[in-house]
Amino acid sequence: MNNGPAANWHDEPTDFGQLGKLPRGLDAPAAAIGALNITSATTDEKLLDLPWDLALEDWPVANLAALPRGLSRHVVRFAHLSGSVIAIKETSEHVARHEYHMLRKLQRLDVPCVEPLAVITGRRTADGADLDPVLVTRHLRFSLPYRALFSQTLRQPTLTRLIDAQALLLVRLHLAGFYWGDVSLSNTLFRRDAGAFAAYLVDAETGELYPELSTGQREYDLEIARVNIAGELMDLHEGGLIEEKIDPLDTSERIMDVYRKLWAELTGQESFNLGERWRVNARIRRLNELGFDVEEFTIKTTADGSTIQLQPKVVDAGHHQRRLLELTGLDAEENQARRLLNDMDTYRADNHPDLDQELSAHAWLRHVFEPVVRAIPRELQGKLEPAEVVHQLLEHRWYLSENQNRNVPLAEAVQSYIDTILRHRRDEAAILLDADAPAGTAEPDGGPAPAG
Known part of the structure; x- marks a missing residue:
């Protein structure tokens, strides 16, 4: 196995500096190739054993894990690391670092996304030629790109569940203040979830975090989603991989409808008569059924005291997940x-x-x-x-x-x-x-x- 060049290894916020000694088995010629610069959320030393002096498309089969890949503008490979699988994407240093930090922030906000592991720069070939930096993320077990979730033909029920999962993910991202900028089925991984699908963000290179998104930012993200999904479905339709009766343009509108209904239920203001206070608990139950917890309500009454205005102020996803975890540890x-x-x-x-x-x-x-x-x-x-x-x-x-x-x-x-x-x-x-x-x-x- 290729031992790769020496490395500067950084973590956040600690800088470990130059490693005190070269990895075991590293010889002088390899060390002369150049110094890797690693910003990492893991201290797994086996990361250094991968053949970083080779372009990803030239990596030996022995290092690779044969998993289905989604469509990507970058070269992406899956590799084995300490009994697990990692995804490696070649890109520019700016993009790699931006995406790494975005994914770290989204993880802290408990938003469904892949786990970032490292950004590696300073890669060179054995003859000294520069190689593109890479972003390393951990492969999400039991997840698949959308094109690997169906057989000969994508059927309408499967497609509906995929789009519904994508809409829910987008709502959760927007509630957290994240503007995606490149919403698509291709930039999402899906896991089975009791007859439905759970969606995870897998590409955050165009994303930005804000304290709160404006209506214009949310609508623009939604329009990007509609256009990209329509294009993906037209591509499947042209390849005979989608049911003939499915209209890609009409179907892509579903994410708009599902998203807006979810957003209205989660954030919309509701007015009712003073004698209908039971509707407060009814609203909480509806939100719980959607999988969200309500931490706080804003309640206002009219001047004459006859009407109540109710609006959820803070909502957190994962209501049933948290209850199951508390009761069983699952x-x-x-x-x-x-x-x-x-x-x-x-x-x-x-x-x-x-x-x-x-x-x-x-x-x-x-x-x-x-x-x-x-x-x-x-x-x-x-x-x-x-x-x-x-x-x-x-x-x-x-x-x-x-x-x-x-x-x-x-x-x-x-x-x-x-x-x-x-x-x-x-x-x-x-x-x-x-x-x-x-x-x-x-x-x-x-x-x-x-x-x-």
């Missing part, structure tokens, strides 16, 4: 958390109606969630993340019980799910695809792949 996507909490409540009503909620949650964890996860054979554990497996198992058990008109035991449902559904899925922890393969390599409409 970290899941929002819809997965909602589904697991519903089953947890049913379990408590059927088995321990008088038991404290926290104690009942731990009983559910021991007797439902953990047995299901342990039952998955080792060779199938990369198919889906555990929370999605349990969600799908619960759905499968319900269908079996309905079809057989009996309450199918959990153990029986688990075995049926493993044999008839899970075993025939592709692995989403690390999908082995030809990086340049067409989109027709995944299962249709987000469902199980056909056997064989």
Whole structure:
């Protein structure tokens, strides 16, 4: 393995300076190539072992992880690092540093995005030629670019769920004061979320953070999203990868409608009569169902005291995620958390109606969630993340019980799910695809792949 040149290693806000000694195995000729400058959020020394003196397109196969790549204007490669996978993008130093810092800030704001690991500059080839700097991010496990989420033809239900997830991500970014500037399906990664998708920002090079976005900034971002999505769908339509009945231009309008409805529900002012104060709690419940918590309301009354004006002042995403985490320690996507909490409540009503909620949650964890996860054979554990497996198992058990008109035991449902559904899925922890393969390599409409 190539050991690469010596390095200056920086973290935020600490500057580690010049490394006291060269990495093990580094010889004098390699050290003479030049000094890497690394700004990093990780101190994993194996980062230095990667072949930084080669252009990304020339990296040896031994270093690469065969994962599907989205469309990009830059050269992007996935590589192995200490048992995980990283994404490496060649770009300019200014862009790399800007995107690195934007992603760091978004992570602190708890916005769904990829994790930035490093910016590496000072790269040179063995003969001394300069190479482009790179941005290194951690690959988001169980996530896929949109073109890897469907099989021969992208169907309308899958497309609808993708656009809905993109709209929700854009709302969350705008609530945090982030102007994206390049909203598209290609700049987003998607993870399965209990029948829907959860969207994560993967490209922040055009983004900027503000204390608050103006209506004009939000609308411009939304227009960029509409135009880019229309172009992406027209590209799929021309390649025969989208259902013939789908109109790319009409479909791209969906993100406008979904975004505006979400934004109005989350931030809009509501007026009602003094006797209708129950509508305050009703508004909170609606926001909770959308996955948002309300930290503060602004409430004003008219001069005659007959009307109340209500407006949410601060909203945080992840209502069900936080509740599940508090009760069980499980970290899941929002819809997965909602589904697991519903089953947890049913379990408590059927088995321990008088038991404290926290104690009942731990009983559910021991007797439902953990047995299901342990039952998955080792060779199938990369198919889906555990929370999605349990969600799908619960759905499968319900269908079996309905079809057989009996309450199918959990153990029986688990075995049926493993044999008839899970075993025939592709692995989403690390999908082995030809990086340049067409989109027709995944299962249709987000469902199980056909056997064989």
